[in-house]
Structures are given as C-alpha cells and as structure tokens.
Amino acid sequence: xxxxxxxxxxxxxxxxxxxxxxxxxxxxxxxxxxxxxxxxxxxxxxxxxxxxxxxxxxxxxxxxxxxxxxxxxxxxxxxxxxxxxxxxxxxxxxxxxxxxxxxxxxxxxxxxxxxxxxxxxxxxxxxxxxxxxxxxxxxxxxxxxxxxxxxxxxxxxxxxxxxxxxxxxxxxxxxxxxxxxxxxxxxxxxxxxxxxxxxxxxxxxxxxxxxxxxxxxxxxxxxxxxxxxxxxxxxxxxxxxxxxxxxxxxxxxxxxxxxxxxxxxxxxxxxxxxxxxxxxxxxxxxxxxxxxxxxxxxxxxxxxxxxxxxxxxxxxxxxxxxxxxxxxxxxxxxxxxxxxxxxxxxxxxxxxxxxxxxxxxxxxxxxxxxxxxxxxxxxxxxxxxxxxxxxxxx
Ligand SMILES: [Zn+2]
Numbered sequence: 001x002x003x004x005x006x007x008x009x010x011x012x013x014x015x016x017x018x019x020x021x022x023x024x025x026x027x028x029x030x031x032x033x034x035x036x037x038x039x040x041x042x043x044x045x046x047x048x049x050x051x052x053x054x055x056x057x058x059x060x061x062x063x064x065x066x067x068x069x070x071x072x073x074x075x076x077x078x079x080x081x082x083x084x085x086x087x088x089x090x091x092x093x094x095x096x097x098x099x100x101x102x103x104x105x106x107x108x109x110x111x112x113x114x115x116x117x118x119x120x121x122x123x124x125x126x127x128x129x130x131x132x133x134x135x136x137x138x139x140x141x142x143x144x145x146x147x148x149x150x151x152x153x154x155x156x157x158x159x160x161x162x163x164x165x166x167x168x169x170x171x172x173x174x175x176x177x178x179x180x181x182x183x184x185x186x187x188x189x190x191x192x193x194x195x196x197x198x199x200x201x202x203x204x205x206x207x208x209x210x211x212x213x214x215x216x217x218x219x220x221x222x223x224x225x226x227x228x229x230x231x232x233x234x235x236x237x238x239x240x241x242x243x244x245x246x247x248x249x250x251x252x253x254x255x256x257x258x259x260x261x262x263x264x265x266x267x268x269x270x271x272x273x274x275x276x277x278x279x280x281x282x283x284x285x286x287x288x289x290x291x292x293x294x295x296x297x298x299x300x301x302x303x304x305x306x307x308x309x310x311x312x313x314x315x316x317x318x319x320x321x322x323x324x325x326x327x328x329x330x331x332x333x334x335x336x337x338x339x340x341x342x343x344x345x346x347x348x349x350x351x352x353x354x355x356x357x358x359x360x361x362x363x364x365x366x367x368x369x370x371x372x373x374x375x376x377x378x379x380x381x382x383x384x385x386x387x388x389x390x391x392x393x394x
Contacts, residue, residue, distance in 0.1 A: 011049070053123045101122070143159045178193065179262055180192055187349060192350060199349075216237045269311065269312060270312065318348060318352045322346075326342065
C-alpha cells in the first residue's frame with residue numbers, strides 16, 4: 001500500500017507538470033480525459049504501474065482535475081471571500097496519503113453478526129483484516145479509500161448510497177412530534193418534546209484522552225530537538241490525537257442518530273445567526289465546533305430518514321422563562337433556571353430546549369398548519385383519516 005501511494009503521488013506530480021508545461025508552451029489546458037488516455041502509455045513505459053488497479057490511477061488524475069477546477073473556482077470567487085486562490089501544488093511524501101477505488105476493485109467481506117471483524121479485498125493488493133467500526137450494510141457501497149494516517153496506521157473509508165426517502169407531509173405531523181434541542185456545554189444536547197426529556201452526555205473517554213494528550217505534550221516540550229525520544233513521543237501524541245478525534249466523531253454519530261431517530265421535526269438554534277451577543281451562544285461559537293458538526297450530521301441524517309430539521313433565532317432562548325416568558329438574566333456559570341415571576345426551577349439547558357421548541361411552534365408551525373377553509377377535499381379526507389386513527393372511539 002505504501003508503494004502504491006508513492007507511485008500515485010508521482011503520477012499526480014507528473015500530471016501537474018504536464019499541465020503546467022502544456023500551458024507554458026502552448027497556452028492549452030489539459031483535461032482529465034486527455035490525461036486519462038495517456039495512462040496505457042504510462043504503464044508501458046513504467047511497468048510498475050501495472051500493479052495498481054486502473055481505476056485507482058484514474059482517480060489520481062481526477063484529484064488533479066478537481067484541484068484545478070477548485071483553483072479556477074477560487075479565482076472566480078476572489079474578492080468575495082477575500083481568500084487568495086492558491087495554485088495546485090506538488091505533493092510531498094507527507095502530503096499524499098491515500099488511494100481511492102472509485103467504483104470497482106474492492107470488496108468488503110463482513111458477517112453482519114455483531115462481530116466487527118471483516119476482510120477488505122483490494123484488487124492488486126490482496127486481503128486485509130479490517131475492523132468494521134460502523135454498520136454500513138443498509139446502503140450500497142460506492143467507493144473505497146485507503147488512507148495512511150500520521151501515526152502510520154491504516155484506515156478504510158467507504159461512501160454509501162442510501163435509498164431515497166419520502167418525508168411525511170407536515171399536515172400529518174402532530175405537535176407532540178416536534179422536539180427542541182439545546183446544544184450545551186456540560187451536556188452535548190438536551191432534547192424535549194414538551195413532556196419528556198432526553199439528555200446526551202459527552203463521554204468520559206474524551207476527557208481522558210484530552211488529559212493524556214496534555215501530559216504527553218508537556219513531556220514533549222522537555223525533550224531535545226531532533227532527538228529520538230522527541231520523535232517517539234510525537235508519534236504517541238499523534239496516536240492519542242487520532243483516538244480523541246475518533247472518539248469525538250463516534251460520539252457525534254451516536255448523538256445525531258439518537259436525535260434524528262427521536263421525532264419528525266427537530267428544532268435547533270441557528271448558531272450561524274449574526275449578532276450572537278448572548279454569553280450562552282458566544283461560548284458556543286468559540287468552542288471546539290462540536291455543535292456545528294453535530295447539527296451538520298443531523299441535517300444529512302434527517303435527509304436520509306425523511307425527518308425535518310428546523311432552525312430558530314437563538315436570541316434569548318437561554319434567558320426567557322419557558323413557562324411564563326419572563327426574562328431571567330443568567331451568565332454561563334448559572335446552571336439552573338430559577339424564575340422569580342412564576343417560581344419555575346429547572347435545568348437551564350432544558351429551559352432553553354423548551355424555548356427553542358416553543359419558538360418554532362409559535363413562529364412557524366402555527367402558520368404552516370393550514371387554515372381550515374384552505375383545505376382541499378383530498379386534504380379533508382386525509383385529515384379525516386388521521387382523526388380516525390387518533391380517536392378510534394369515535
Ligand atoms: Zn417564569
């Protein structure tokens with residue numbers, strides 16, 4: 001695999017040189033197809049490339065093509081985002097670390113019996129033992145990328161195509177199928193449908209890894225530059241950091257699954273709203289970005305599950321009393337919402353989740369629900385059907 005990555009890296013760089021030269025000599029832009037047609041010649045001149053699956057080589061040229069397209073895209077958008085458009089670069093050994101089978105040439109052999117052990121068969125490479133950390137049997141596997149990480153370990157990534165799902169029409173969704181979600185600092189998220197409450201915690205494992213990394217980094221700062229010991233500890237740090245990143249990601253996947261599975265309409269605060277002046281949200285925006293990732297995951301998972309994700313303005317969601325609407329000022333250190341006006345005492349995150357849910361119902365849901373005279377006959381029939389299910393005694 002190391003050999004293949006190295007050969008692919010050289011192909012990438014050669015492809016880049018060719019494009020640059022073509023432009024320098026004759027102002028022509030080479031396309032992906034032109035370069036792909038040269039692959040047989042590359043193979044006959046350099047027989048070692050016969051040991052790599054042909055689609056993997058196509059993918060290398062495709063990456064180069066994408067880098068070019070990205071570059072021109074950035075030039076077009078220059079000024080808009082103020083970003084400088086960097087030209088595609090040559091890849092050094094440390095910067096090229098994966099190969100992709102974009103369609104064929106790989107097979108994941110995995111018994112779906114709860115065991116995580118599997119075999120990955122890669123054309124022109126062989127059979128590799130693999131830990132299947134997540135179940136992906138529910139979709140059609142499309143691509144496979146094999147990656148070498150900084151700690152020298154190997155990972156396989158699959159993209160999976162899922163069947164299309166149909167969303168339940170809004171008119172058929174009941175108010176109790178709406179949940180408000182507050183993403184928090186102590187807890188990852190608090191969910192409520194107005195009656196029941198679910199809390200999702202940050203696992204202790206993450207804190208443990210964070211502590212471990214800190215200790216190692218302290219050790220690292222005490223080692224001599226370019227010493228063997230330094231290299232050794234640096235590798236350990238990389239390994240721990242990967243574990244931490246995986247634990248975080250894994251946790252976000254679990255949490256987002258839990259959130260998306262819970263109800264039909266899921267309401268978050270829109271953390272991208274301008275002018276997030278409240279302490280509550282400021283702290284969120286400057287934190288490690290877990291919330292953004294969690295919400296992104298919920299959005300795409302909801303798409304697959306046929307659920308609705310909605311956003312409300314985060315203004316005052318942590319300060320208002322969810323029972324009487326009075327403003328109860330509190331900074332981040334105050335974990336309990338305690339209302340002098342109506343006497344409500346509850347967890348601040350739950351109070352916020354209730355407000356988020358209520359805001360959506362008041363501002364959006366109530367106007368989405370069709371007024372009775374606007375109903376067509378089909379709607380009426382559906383409504384009647386729904387009513388029958390709801391009240392079978394009638
Ligand atoms: Zn109150």
